[in-house]
Amino acid sequence: MLLIIDDDIAVRTSLLLLFQNEGMRAVAASAPQEALQLLAQGNISLVMLDLNFSIETSGKEGMELLKQLKQVNPAVPVVLITGWGTIELAVQGMKLGANDFINKPWDNAYLLQSVKTLLHLQETKPLHRTRKQLDSLYQFGNIIGEDERLLDILETIGRIAATDASVLITGESGTGKELIAEAIHLNSLRKQKPFVKVNLGGISTSLFESEMFGHVRGAFTDARTDRIGRFEMAGKGTIFLDEIGELETGSQVKLLRVLQDRTYEVLGSSRTKTVDIRVVCATNKPLEEMVSKGTFREDLFYRINLITLHLPALRERPGDIPLLVNFFIRNLKEMYNRPALTVTPAALKWLQQLPLPGNIRQLKNLIERSVLVSRKDELDTENFRSQLAMSTVKKGNLQLPEVGSITLDELEMQMIQKAMAFHKNKIAKAAAALGITRSSLYRRLEKYNIPYDETAD
Known part of the structure; x- marks a missing residue:
């Protein structure tokens, strides 16, 4: 049974009809006290909560009710809804235990997708299967291992694969994050559709929109033909955003907008396109620390980690x-x-x-x-x-110059120039040789005014 809490009768009626048409049972409440009484009856599996119950739009009423709901039933999933919502409010709600955040007017398909995902995760519980049992149920052929922590990860993949839950994969470099992302896709309902990998560390800020959203001919100086973006390539399938911790702040905002609204505009076009994809992200960076330092957006962090899988070293x-x-x-x-x-x-x-x-x-x-x-x-x-x-x-066995003979910046500049010359100005190869991402190399090229040709790659 779903519980809808909203002071607007039109919203309550609309959501009741939407869920009933999907074969879901739902009840509605227009005030906090009524909602708490319904929740206390014990048969509520998910709550849709409006953040406001008065003319004031501070969100305090909804936040207070959210706390009370979690006191009555800490395990019940909560989806926040608001007609004027801000990202900061969404983050605050997530910290208090909400699972998702939907803006009015909502897209019916996306709202239902979110609700069904949370219900599925609520209903399926870990069974601690053996590797042989997991292999008989799912496709894990390329993942080698029988360690208990790995088996827990594989079982979680089996539980979440059929949903559209966003997944964040963390772990040290070389632990197999891409294989885990592919396993999520291969065991999902989207397995017949594309699996598109994007190395975000290799995309400079200036190329982010063109690479991810595509561009039309003439959108910028070198745009001689139309280009399909990665989101469109991944249509109906899964997009794997690797090295998301390397993403520049400006690009983080653009990515958040797509993940939140499920819409974007092709560079050079005013036409809005919608996306129907599953998002899986990976990083070897400590994102929570980056959030506290202000180098990674807190709102984006909460958008991408409905499920977190940490791969052991x-x-x-x-x-x-x-x-x-x-x-x-x-x-x-x-x-x-x-x-x-x-x-x-x-x-x-x-x-x-x-x-x-x-x-x-x-x-x-x-x-x-x-x-x-x-x-x-x-x-x-x-x-x-x-x-x-x-x-x-x-x-x-490196031969380094004597201390005081050269500054660190000069040494770094010379090493970058040497790598660029050796790899014939190919950014990706030079960055790999230097052990840094393309994004980091672009920043250093601009810092030292080293000329480069973006078309050389």
Whole structure:
């Protein structure tokens, strides 16, 4: 049973009809006391709450009622509705326990999507299945591991995949965030539609709108043809926004507007387009810390993390390392036509004790380098140790200038110029070589007035 709390009879009637047409049972209340009495009866599965019950539009009435609702039933999902809502009010409501925020006039499809998602999440509970049971129910073929924390993540994916809940995937670099995002898509109702990955760290602020929303011919100097944006490419499917913690503040505002209103305008066009997509984001940055420092918008943070999945570092699940090593070895057998490749038990045990700050990506590179260098098919501890030592020496044996002979800015500028020249002004490759994102490289190019050609990529 849904509970609608709104002082406007037209809104109450409209929502009652909308839910009844979808086969959902709903009741309505026009005042706080009536709403609390209905909630206390115990059969309410979700609340639609108007933030205002008087001429004053401060939202205090709704916020106070939200607190009371959560005291009566802390587990009940709450969707806030308002005709004049501000982002700050939405954030305040989310902090008090609301699950979503809808503006009047609302889009019926989006409102129903939000309600159905929250109801589904409320109804499905974790069952702590084994890996074999999970594999029989879902498509997790490319995800290797049996660690309890990984199984909890896979079970959560199974529970949320059929919904349109926004998901934020966190974890260190190399932990497999993209694989998790793909698994969410492959097990969803949108699996036959596109899965579009966007590396937000690689998009400069000046190109954000063109890249994400598309542009029409003549929208700017180099816009010689129409271009479809990433949101349109992902239509009816899933968009994966990787490295969202790298997004500039100005671009964060533009992204928030799309996620909140589900509409955008193509650059150079006044036509408004609507989006029907599932949004999955990922970051290795501490977004909550960034929010407190003011470098990441709090309102955007609450929009993207209805569900948060934190991937453990590989050193936190050492039992999965032999499984990953054997998986990589099986692939390398075919890739390099070496069917007799094996790893000794002693080597597997040694690999399990490595810190591996680069996680799965580092482990994969170490295995592949060892296979390529070794002439024998049985790899032992020494094969891996020598390759690990060589990679450490390469990074540690740097010849730096004498202290006082050059400033840090001058050294950085020279290194950027060298990388740009080596990679023939290709921004993406130069940024990767320097270990920074494209967005960071663009900022440094402008800081040091280093000329570059955006079309070189």
